[in-house]
Amino acid sequence: MKVLSVVGARPQFIKAAALSRVLRQRHNEVLVHTGQHYDENMSAVFFAELGLPEPDHHMGVGSDSHGRQTARMLEALEGVILRERPDCVLVYGDTNSTLAGALAAAKLGVPLAHVEAGLRSGDRRMPEEVNRILADHCADLLFCPTETSVANLAREGITRGVHLTGDIMYDALRKHLPSQEEQAEILAALGLEPGGYYLATVHRAANTDEPARLRAILSALGRLETPVLLPLHPRTRKAARGEGLSVAANVRLAEPVSYRRMLALERNAAAILTDSGGVQKEAYLLAVPCVTLRQETEWPETLACGWNVLAGTEPDAIARAARRARPEGMPPPVFGDGHAAERMVEVLEV
Numbered sequence: 088m089k090v091l092s093v094v095g096a097r098p099q100f101i102k103a104a105a106l107s108r109v110l111r112q113r114h115n116e117v118l119v120h121t122g123q124h125y126d127e128n129m130s131a132v133f134f135a136e137l138g139l140p141e142p143d144h145h146m147g148v149g150s151d152s153h154g155r156q157t158a159r160m161l162e163a164l165e166g167v168i169l170r171e172r173p174d175c176v177l178v179y180g181d182t183n184s185t186l187a188g189a190l191a192a193a194k195l196g197v198p199l200a201h202v203e204a205g206l207r208s209g210d211r212r213m214p215e216e217v218n219r220i221l222a223d224h225c226a227d228l229l230f231c232p233t234e235t236s237v238a239n240l241a242r243e244g245i246t247r248g249v250h251l252t253g254d255i256m257y258d259a260l261r262k263h264l265p266s267q268e269e270q271a272e273i274l275a276a277l278g279l280e281p282g283g284y285y286l287a288t289v290h291r292a293a294n295t296d297e298p299a300r301l302r303a304i305l306s307a308l309g310r311l312e313t314p315v316l317l318p319l320h321p322r323t324r325k326a327a328r329g330e331g332l333s334v335a336a337n338v339r340l341a342e343p344v345s346y347r348r349m350l351a352l353e354r355n356a357a358a359i360l361t362d363s364g365g366v367q368k369e370a371y372l373l374a375v376p377c378v379t380l381r382q383e384t385e386w387p388e389t390l391a392c393g394w395n396v397l398a399g400t401e402p403d404a405i406a407r408a409a410r411r412a413r414p415e416g417m418p419p420p421v422f423g424d425g426h427a428a429e430r431m432v433e434v435l436e437v
Contacts, residue, residue: 122147200229354373389418
């Protein structure tokens with residue numbers, strides 16, 4: 088089989104590495120990188136660390152408005168699909184790269200598989216929500232990480248081609264989580280103690296492109312008594328500089344970190360504060376309390392037993408949630424067994 092896989096953003100590199108490792112054992116994969124994430128710390132370092140093969144096609148699209156970026160990807164992907172003539176196009180998640188790949192395959196009549204299908208936040212104002220809905224309605228095969236995502240699709244009338252596979256991110260986490268010795272070295276290099284810091288990430292447009300929200304989030308981090316490590320997404324750094332925003336003395340800014348380093352930092356944090364869907368899920372899998380800087384989540388399973396709390400962007404609510412993040416027991420096992428990639432390849436082969 089020839090499978091054309093479309094990636095473009097950091098979370099997709101992680102998912103693709105886990106699936107590609109299994110897929111390439113028996114089939115021919117053509118890897119296409121749209122260039123949506125192009126910064127060295129957001130792209131190249133992930134390919135090297137995860138052992139992801141070099142892309143067969145690199146489009147170099149880069150940043151732009153949603154319309155122009157998606158249009159450029161769609162045009163380029165159409166040409167690649169026509170040249171490669173794959174048996175299937177594979178897309179991941181909910182980015183503009185996902186949408187462009189889904190539309191290109193659907194328009195050309197090539198079977199489409201969507202990894203991480205069925206996620207819904209219920210907020211159509213989010214570009215990611217629009218992308219994932221459209222991709223699902225274009226897809227022939229829908230790989231769902233949880234029973235909730237299967238139910239979401241059924242409510243929209245999608246039942247054909249739906250497969251409950253488990254979460255591909257769990258595959259990646261199990262393979263790449265550093266050993267305890269490596270974790271200790273990573274923390275020591277940053278002068279951090281296990282459980283002695285909060286880890287924060289902020290990157291969604293709804294938070295970074297709204298100065299009042301970004302200011303409120305940074306203010307909340309500054310109110311915490313425990314040190315906060317904040318690796319800055321390029322979009323967040325640009326937005327903060329543009330608005331002249333600063334951080335309190337307890338907030339330590341850092342460059343984006345590699346996947347394995349991020350897992351080590353997540354695993355040892357007292358709690359994680361984030362607006363990232365993927366980081367919410369990683370926190371849950373690692374049994375680390377999470378405070379989500381949004382009013383909704385596409386991963387409602389993480390809210391079980393208090394392991395994730397929706398705090399929004401109001402400073403007092405964020406600080407209060409972080410201080411109270413003490414869930415009891417262990418997170419229920421709702422994301423599969425870490426073998427989603429094998430199930431997906433088996434479905435592709437039918």
